[in-house]
Amino acid sequence: MSVAELEAREVALEAPTGGLGREALYRLTHNPGALVGMIILGLIVLLAIFAPLIAPYSPTEQNLDALQGGCCPGPSAEHWFGLDELGRDELSRIAYGARYSLLIGIVSVTVGFVLGSILGAIAGFVGGGVDSLIMRIVDIWLAIPGFLMAIGIVALLGPGLNQIMIAIGIINVPIFARLLRGSVLGQRENDFVLAARSVGVRKRAILASHILPNAMSPVIVTATLALATAIIDAAGLGFLGLGPQDPATPEWGTMLTNTVRFLQTAPHLAIIPGLAIVITAISINLIGDGLREALDPKMQSR
Amino acid sequence: MKTRREPLLSVEDLRVEFWTRRGTVYAVNGISFGIAPGETLGIVGESGCGKSVTSLALLGILPRAGRVTGGTATLEGRDLLQLSDSQLRRIRGRDIAMIFQDPMTSLNPVLTIGRQIREALEAHFDLGKAEANERVAELLDRVGIPSPEARLKDYPHQFSGGMRQRAMIAMALACEPRILIADEPTTALDVTIQAQILELLRELVAERDAALILITHDLGVVAGMCERVNVMYAGMFVETGAAQQLFSRPRHPYTLGLLQSIPRLDATRKEALRPIEGAPRDMLRPPSACPFQPRCRYAVEESSREVPQLREREPGHFVACFNPVPAEEWQKTKAAAVG
Numbered sequence: 001m002s003v004a005e006l007e008a009r010e011v012a013l014e015a016p017t018g019g020l021g022r023e024a025l026y027r028l029t030h031n032p033g034a035l036v037g038m039i040i041l042g043l044i045v046l047l048a049i050f051a052p053l054i055a056p057y058s059p060t061e062q063n064l065d066a067l068q069g070g071c072c073p074g075p076s077a078e079h080w081f082g083l084d085e086l087g088r089d090e091l092s093r094i095a096y097g098a099r100y101s102l103l104i105g106i107v108s109v110t111v112g113f114v115l116g117s118i119l120g121a122i123a124g125f126v127g128g129g130v131d132s133l134i135m136r137i138v139d140i141w142l143a144i145p146g147f148l149m150a151i152g153i154v155a156l157l158g159p160g161l162n163q164i165m166i167a168i169g170i171i172n173v174p175i176f177a178r179l180l181r182g183s184v185l186g187q188r189e190n191d192f193v194l195a196a197r198s199v200g201v202r203k204r205a206i207l208a209s210h211i212l213p214n215a216m217s218p219v220i221v222t223a224t225l226a227l228a229t230a231i232i233d234a235a236g237l238g239f240l241g242l243g244p245q246d247p248a249t250p251e252w253g254t255m256l257t258n259t260v261r262f263l264q265t266a267p268h269l270a271i272i273p274g275l276a277i278v279i280t281a282i283s284i285n286l287i288g289d290g291l292r293e294a295l296d297p298k299m300q301s302r
Numbered sequence: 303m304k305t306r307r308e309p310l311l312s313v314e315d316l317r318v319e320f321w322t323r324r325g326t327v328y329a330v331n332g333i334s335f336g337i338a339p340g341e342t343l344g345i346v347g348e349s350g351c352g353k354s355v356t357s358l359a360l361l362g363i364l365p366r367a368g369r370v371t372g373g374t375a376t377l378e379g380r381d382l383l384q385l386s387d388s389q390l391r392r393i394r395g396r397d398i399a400m401i402f403q404d405p406m407t408s409l410n411p412v413l414t415i416g417r418q419i420r421e422a423l424e425a426h427f428d429l430g431k432a433e434a435n436e437r438v439a440e441l442l443d444r445v446g447i448p449s450p451e452a453r454l455k456d457y458p459h460q461f462s463g464g465m466r467q468r469a470m471i472a473m474a475l476a477c478e479p480r481i482l483i484a485d486e487p488t489t490a491l492d493v494t495i496q497a498q499i500l501e502l503l504r505e506l507v508a509e510r511d512a513a514l515i516l517i518t519h520d521l522g523v524v525a526g527m528c529e530r531v532n533v534m535y536a537g538m539f540v541e542t543g544a545a546q547q548l549f550s551r552p553r554h555p556y557t558l559g560l561l562q563s564i565p566r567l568d569a570t571r572k573e574a575l576r577p578i579e580g581a582p583r584d585m586l587r588p589p590s591a592c593p594f595q596p597r598c599r600y601a602v603e604e605s606s607r608e609v610p611q612l613r614e615r616e617p618g619h620f621v622a623c624f625n626p627v628p629a630e631e632w633q634k635t636k637a638a639a640v641g
């Protein structure tokens with residue numbers, strides 16, 4: 001058998017699989033940690049979507065009569081997670097609160113991801129003075145502690161849900177800009193970029209089809225992890241009273257604030273929203289870690 | 303021996319410098335060559351002597367730090383070194399294309415083979431996707447990839463090294479360039495695959511009457527493939543001649559040194575290899591003497607004062623040396639080795 005035939009056979013044995021995306025998905029779904037994360041996050045998403053069906057009561061309906069025995073009744077058969085200081089059903093509030101937390105996380109990370117990626121891609125691909133200028137601005141941006149900056153921005157814009165999303169989005173911009181720039185710079189020197197240039201492929205096509213797709217995977221992983229951080233930051237801002245100003249809004253961070261006074265008599269009011277935040281963040285982190293492994297370019301050759 | 307034809311590409315006094323933190327690196331210091339259709343020209347030299355930089359400079363794809371500081375490269379009356387990037391882009395792939403050394407890293411892992419070759423076509427022609435795919439399949443078939451229609455949907459990691467190099471060749475050939483630069487096309491491959499790839503290149507050049515510039519450090523490859531050979535050292539050509547002439551009667555001490563440092567199958571076991579002593583020249587200074595002088599057994603007093611120019615010692619055989627090796631020297635060492 002000639003070498004060419006052997007080679008052809010060997011290649012045929014390497015089962016032709018689907019695209020790289022499918023391979024990454026396969027690795028992701030076969031990673032136990034990521035799988036647990038996806039199941040938990042899936043449940044939280046379902047909770048958010050079907051909150052009106054799941055919640056046994058309205059999240060804003062007050063039942064002051066139930067508080068006559070003192071604040072605040074703990075878990076019972078009617079109210080699984082107990083009642084809060086105004087007699088509202090805690091379970092219903094957690095269910096509706098999932099909507100706010102996920103929304104804040106997704107919107108703010110999207111803002112940071114889009115703006116940061118644009119800045120990073122320009123800096124990395126154009127280079128020279130433009131790169132230096134963008135990166136110095138990003139350095140200054142990063143020098144300010146993120147959470148402090150978010151507080152400052154919300155203070156400037158006034159408290160509220162949209163303001164929180166903008167603030168958290170803005171503190172994420174430099175992280176993505178820096179990451180994508182580094183990634184683009186690394187990819188730009190690749191042999192395959194040189195090979196594409198050597199046959200006359202246009203610069204724009206090189207950026208779009210050779211550099212960005214390869215540069216994106218660390219950014220996607222970071223975006224996932226940033227989602228968890230964003231939810232925690234949002235809760236933190238809510239806790240500081242910079243969240244939605246309507247106290248009836250069942251935002252998890254805001255819910256924590258209101259319970260500070262009852263920590264000794266009704267610790268469940270702090271524990272339950274706190275746990276909700278922690279579980280969400282952990283499940284997202286598990287997925288992020290799984291993604292990091294699944295998208296690792298070194299894994300692609302098997 | 304073929305009669306020499308009008309050159310397709312002629313390079314005169316090409317100079318390339320790199321601006322680095324440690325200072326200016328004089329990578330290519332005035333080299334000249336011409337290549338005609340159907341001809342295979344070899345450029346031989348050790349790592350870092352400026353072989354690859356020469357080809358990148360011709361295509362205008364030097365790294366950022368690199369600058370062409372002098373010379374001309376004329377292709378059909380146009381000086382490639384004076385063209386703007388967008389003019390050059392139209393020439394890359396269409397008139398001159400390049401095959402890179404390492405097929406493992408020269409293909410994008412996230413795109414299919416078909417897509418990458420199609421891109422080369424789309425950069426120059428207005429083709430529909432189906433039409434382009436058909437053309438890609440033809441190309442893959444031509445470079446010897448079995449069941450090309452199915453394979454163009456594969457990703458690079460599903461190809462073996464030899465197959466990837468074939469795919470790279472298909473990409474370089476996509477727009478039927480008249481000049482092909484192969485930069486160490488077989489260095490990263492197994493010996494058996496090397497022979498196949500070289501045979502493929504030879505066929506393709508003959509079939510299209512293209513010109514091939516073969517850059518390598520492998521003297522065996524050059525001897526088997528090229529009509530004319532340039533030996534490069536420290537960014538200069540030190541010896542130029544017909545392959546046969548150059549390998550049977552090397553006149554430059556460096557060429558002789560290269561030949562003597564190759565293990566020979568017919569040598570007696572006691573015969574030790576004779577390496578070239580010393581390290582390659584530090585390229586941070588512009589050449590002011592014979593670049594090979596510090597390592598040279600034949601150096602004369604003049605060698606450390608002046609840069610030797612290429613001079614025709616025998617018809618068609620140019621040597622840049624003040625004290626060329628006697629023409630019979632290599633035959634003598636060979637005879638002694640077989641003893």
